Amino acid sequence: MKVLIVFAHPEPTSFGGSLLDRGAGALRAAGHQLEVSDLYAMGFNPVASADDFTQRRFPDALQYDREQKHASAHHAFSDDIQAEIDKLRACDMLILQFPLWWFSMPAIMKGWIDRVFVNGLVYGSGRRFDAGGMKGRRAMVSITTACYPGMVEHDGLLAHLDINLWHLQHGTLAYAGFGVLAPFAAWSIHYTTPEKRAEYLDDYAARLTGIEGESPMPMHPLEDFGKDWRLKPGIAPRTIGHRRALEQAR
Amino acid sequence: MKVLIVFAHPEPTSFGGSLLDRGAGALRAAGHQLEVSDLYAMGFNPVASADDFTQRRFPDALQYDREQKHASAHHAFSDDIQAEIDKLRACDMLILQFPLWWFSMPAIMKGWIDRVFVNGLVYGSGRRFDAGGMKGRRAMVSITTACYPGMVEHDGLLAHLDINLWHLQHGTLAYAGFGVLAPFAAWSIHYTTPEKRAEYLDDYAARLTGIEGESPMPMHPLEDFGKDWRLKPGIAPRTIGHRRALEQAR
Numbered sequence: 132m133k134v135l136i137v138f139a140h141p142e143p144t145s146f147g148g149s150l151l152d153r154g155a156g157a158l159r160a161a162g163h164q165l166e167v168s169d170l171y172a173m174g175f176n177p178v179a180s181a182d183d184f185t186q187r188r189f190p191d192a193l194q195y196d197r198e199q200k201h202a203s204a205h206h207a208f209s210d211d212i213q214a215e216i217d218k219l220r221a222c223d224m225l226i227l228q229f230p231l232w233w234f235s236m237p238a239i240m241k242g243w244i245d246r247v248f249v250n251g252l253v254y255g256s257g258r259r260f261d262a263g264g265m266k267g268r269r270a271m272v273s274i275t276t277a278c279y280p281g282m283v284e285h286d287g288l289l290a291h292l293d294i295n296l297w298h299l300q301h302g303t304l305a306y307a308g309f310g311v312l313a314p315f316a317a318w319s320i321h322y323t324t325p326e327k328r329a330e331y332l333d334d335y336a337a338r339l340t341g342i343e344g345e346s347p348m349p350m351h352p353l354e355d356f357g358k359d360w361r362l363k364p365g366i367a368p369r370t371i372g373h374r375r376a377l378e379q380a381r
Numbered sequence: 382m383k384v385l386i387v388f389a390h391p392e393p394t395s396f397g398g399s400l401l402d403r404g405a406g407a408l409r410a411a412g413h414q415l416e417v418s419d420l421y422a423m424g425f426n427p428v429a430s431a432d433d434f435t436q437r438r439f440p441d442a443l444q445y446d447r448e449q450k451h452a453s454a455h456h457a458f459s460d461d462i463q464a465e466i467d468k469l470r471a472c473d474m475l476i477l478q479f480p481l482w483w484f485s486m487p488a489i490m491k492g493w494i495d496r497v498f499v500n501g502l503v504y505g506s507g508r509r510f511d512a513g514g515m516k517g518r519r520a521m522v523s524i525t526t527a528c529y530p531g532m533v534e535h536d537g538l539l540a541h542l543d544i545n546l547w548h549l550q551h552g553t554l555a556y557a558g559f560g561v562l563a564p565f566a567a568w569s570i571h572y573t574t575p576e577k578r579a580e581y582l583d584d585y586a587a588r589l590t591g592i593e594g595e596s597p598m599p600m601h602p603l604e605d606f607g608k609d610w611r612l613k614p615g616i617a618p619r620t621i622g623h624r625r626a627l628e629q630a631r
Contacts, residue, residue: 141430142443177427177488180391193392194571196527232495234552235485238427242488260538277446281610288510288603288610289556290622295548302484302545321444353538360531360538372540 132163132343135222139170139229139240146320146328147230147275150335154226154273157336161343166218170239176211177242183209196250203251215247224269224342225309227299231276234295244303253307261352263308269347270309272296273335275317292316293348293371300348301372310347382413382593385472389420389479389490396570396578397480397525400585404476404523407586411593416468420489426461427492433459446500453501465497474519474592475559477549481526484545494553503557511602513558519597520559522546523585525567542566543598543621550598551622560597 136155140147151167158165168175181193185208188201202208208216219225229236236244248254253264283292293300296314304311315338317323317331349369357363368374386405390397401417408415418425431443435458438451452458458466469475479486486494498504503514533542543550546564554561565588567573567581599619607613618624 141445144442145444171428171430177492178421179482179487180421192394194395195391197571232429233491233498233556234548235491237429238488238492238495241483241485241491242427245482245488248483279610284611286612286618286623288606289552290547290620294544294622295552297540298484298545298548302539306483306539321447351538356538360529361534362536368536370540372544373536 132223133166133221134158134163134224134226135166135168135218136226136228137168137170137240137243139237139243141171141237143169143172145230145275146317146331147228149328149332150273150275150317151228153332153336154228154339157339158342161340163343166222168215168218168243170243175239175243177239177245179242179245183212183246185209196255199250200255201251203249208249212246212249215243216249216252219247219265220252222268224271225265225304226271226273227304228273229275231274231278234289235299248303248307258308259306259353260308260350263306266308268309269312269345270304271312271342272300272304272314273316274314275320277319277321279319280316291371297372301350301370305350311350312342312345312347382473383416383471384408384413384474384476385416385418385468386476386478387418387420387490387493389487389493391421391487393419393422395480395525396567396581397478399578399582400523400525400567401478403582403586404478404589407589408592411590413593416472418465418468418493420493425489425493427489427495429492429495433462433496435459446505449500450505451501453499458499462496462499465493466499466502469497469515470502472518474521475515475554476521476523477554478523479525481524481528484539485549498553498557508558509556509603510558510600513556516558518559519562519595520554521562521592522550522554522564523566524564525570527569527571529569530566541621547622551600551620555600561600562592562595562597 138151155165179195184198184202186205187198189197229240258264282288283295285291289295300311315335351369355362355366362368388401405415405417429445434448434452436455437448439447479490508514532538533545535541539545550561565585601619605612605616612618
């Protein structure tokens with residue numbers, strides 16, 4: 132497989148940096164081709180703006196998603212965006228690795244999504260979920276966090292991890308067409324022993340070594356929804372985000 | 382009340398810009414004091430880095446949250462961060478207004494959270510939820526979106542809006558101690574009529590005029606959770622994120 136790792140951490144000597152190196156080594160050892168976008172090292176600009184386009188369809192007022200669509204059709208993205216789009220379209224698997232900040236990505240990675248997941252290629256004109264631009268590829272979220280696992284269980288202080296990551300795993304990655312694998316998490320990193328850290332690195336390497344055989348989490352195909360965008364009668368909710376509907380109906 | 386509006390939109394002449402102006406007018410007319418952080422206009426830097434601190438506790442390797450704690454105790458934040466912290470601490474109500482991009486904030490606003498919601502003032506050392514640094518204040522999310530309302534119902538294509546916003550409304554704003562009001566949304570903005578846009582502006586002005594009397598969405602106090610960070614036996618899940626647990630247990 133061609134694997135793209137997008138990495139966002141302000142400190143290369145962090146445990147996150149070790150996890151990146153160990154994961155990359157495991158993927159290469161398993162015969163995969165690897166591309167890494169280390170956003171902090173690249174000085175990646177996360178702020179979407181008019182500068183992102185070399186020509187405009189509507190020059191008077193910036194409608195960002197419409198200009199993305201125009202730029203997709205006319206090859207009119209700034210060089211930094213085009214380089215990331217090329218990596219994204221070439222990959223069979225995308226790994227987003229980051230420290231969990233406020234139950235989401237650091238801003239530098241959110242900006243990578245904002246600017247690189249473009250209308251006209253990744254989404255738009257009916258491209259989403261099983262018709263998404265990244266259909267047939269897989270994606271995984273890999274986090275380091277100060278949380279303890281119990282905090283992000285169903286009845287935990289923060290509710291389930293996959294509810295916290297819903298906007299990213301479902302609203303972004305699945306929306307774009309990726310099959311989304313279960314996330315990898317290294318917990319309460321500030322308070323772990325060196326032994327536990329070594330164990331996380333071993334676990335991550337083992338997981339990535341066998342990642343080609345993993346199946347995505349359950350997701351609804353578009354045909355499960357009616358013209359009102361709601362699940363059709365008789366379709367049982369299959370995702371952690373939709374199951375709430377089941378509870379509501381009881 | 383002192384109201385802080387944090388606004389993130391790349392185009393000042395957008396409908397989002399009109400919503401900002403109309404909302405600000407309504408709040409001023411109701412006698413509130415207003416502060417606006419227009420992040421694009423300010424050229425706000427969203428990328429958390431070592432430059433955010435004027436002195437360091439651990440100069441060898443950046444541990445961002447630990448340096449925030451140190452900087453909170455020693456007044457050692459960069460000027461741009463300190464200015465936003467001052468506005469945040471002075472406010473009785475925080476409004477985050479943005480176009481919904483990938484079911485979250487634009488990167489420039491995520492970076493405002495990453496850099497301004499600092500350890501040692503907003504969270505950390507037990508500060509969270511009803512013991513959070515922003516305890517006693519209220520917050521509201523105000524979005525413009527290309528979505529149709531049916532898409533973000535419980536059984537909608539994307540699952541419920543509050544599940545998509547969970548990381549922000551619960552994991553960020555409630556975590557910081559804010560009482561979180563129901564979000565305001567202006568739907569499918571690209572495809573609305575001028576009349577519908579005018580109606581959204583009127584609705585928003587009316588909502589903000591009466592906002593002081595609104596009550597926050599249900600939230601669990603810390604005492605509802607045991608030492609294992611899970612809801613204590615007999616405590617019924619009260620939030621949309623936790624209710625999933627109820628369904629699971631049946």
